[in-house]
Amino acid sequence: MPDLVIETTGLRKEFRTRRGGLRVAVDDLDLSVPAGGVHGFLGPNGSGKTTTIRMLLGLASATRGTMRLFGEPVPDRLPAVIDRVGAVVESPKFSPHFSGRQNLLLLARSIDAPASRVDAAVETVGLTGRDGDRYRSYSLGMKQRLAIAATLLKEPDLLILDEPTNGLDPAGIREIRETIRGLGAAGVTVLLSSHILAEVQQVCTSATIVGNGRLLASGNVDDLLDSGTAHRVVVPDVVAARTALEAAGLPATTEADGSLSVETDDPAAITRALAAGDLWLTELSPLRPDLESFFLRLTAADNLATSAREAR
CATH class of the missing domain: 3.40.50.300 (P-loop containing nucleotide triphosphate hydrolases)
Known part of the structure; x- marks a missing residue:
């Protein structure tokens, strides 16, 4: 140390x-x-x-x-x-x-x-x-x-x-x-x-x-x-892919460039969900956030947890 x-x-x-x-x-x-x-x-x-x-x-x-x-x-x-x-x-x-x-x-x-x-x-x-x-x-x-x-x-x-x-x-x-x-x-x-x-x-x-x-x-x-869990997903049919991912419990966000952003610590789950819908990846890669995005995600989650504790 x-x-x-x-x-x-x-x-x-x-x-x-x-x-x-x-x-x-x-x-x-x-x-x-x-x-x-x-x-x-x-x-x-x-x-x-x-x-x-x-x-x-x-x-x-x-x-x-x-x-x-x-x-x-x-x-x-x-x-x-x-x-x-x-x-x-x-x-x-x-x-x-x-x-x-x-x-x-x-x-x-x-x-x-x-x-x-x-x-x-x-x-x-x-x-x-x-x-x-x-x-x-x-x-x-x-x-x-x-x-x-x-x-x-x-x-x-x-x-x-x-x-x-x-x-x-x-x-x-x-x-x-x-x-x-x-x-x-x-x-x-x-x-x-x-x-x-x-x-x-x-x-x-x-x-x-x-x-x-x-x-x-x-x-x-x-x-x-580098410890983030967001992944960039590129597929030909974005709408169908988003539906398949969300049905598998993997909420996806459509980005401005037409790709999808998916939060998961198991990227294999993304490929399984898409393959089950007969959808094929063009790209699957980890998304490296900037410090501000990482910070906002952490503090937002902490605020939600704090509100939940105070509501008990």
Whole structure:
């Protein structure tokens, strides 16, 4: 097993509601983040991502469960590892009248970091040439990159980013994406919390998907996408094939190109159902979903299961 930078076991967080009820924000979550690369922490808004991050950083207490950063139990041993962790969880406070560089220099002095780290951080996040501009003139994307630069002053081994592209325009999203990709390539482990799947797929090497506070899937991104059960079916008579498949308990969806999409973990069942109707395949191949499709299918199924439990 690879070295784990973040590990949680049975992590749970409960809140009391105003009406005296109980809300479970994180439900027995097992999270494993290997060292190196960019790990996506993915889930719909309200799925417990930020709450989990706050517990890891000692900003919220867990109801039960265990957490480790670099093998050290937290929050008990958090002071021993916190210097190895950088995080952008909430909007950082910078002086609007100072330049980006001046803000970073003030932060560097406060943690006894050499001024040379400011130059390195500015270059890493792509603010060279704009670091002399006042912070108040920065776009939202530039402000986010400055926030990341601030975390890099202590040269962290782990960088935690909570929804770093929220509110950004396409240009700002691209800038943050390139910054994150560069950090992962440079050896920093990045935990990227997000619900924007199209962006995440371009930078993440591994991912954990959560829904309603629970773990739904985790692993290498390519392995997750290869684990799907959808198949592309091409036949001369689409209408007859769809009827035969559905009669065999294999619901089929007609795609825009005239092919059929069939969900099953037994592709031989497709050939049997079609052969029974004297229908012959032109093509049968696995469909590899993109991360967004995989995510939506998982979370939709989880929402249905959650509704069913609550209705009992």
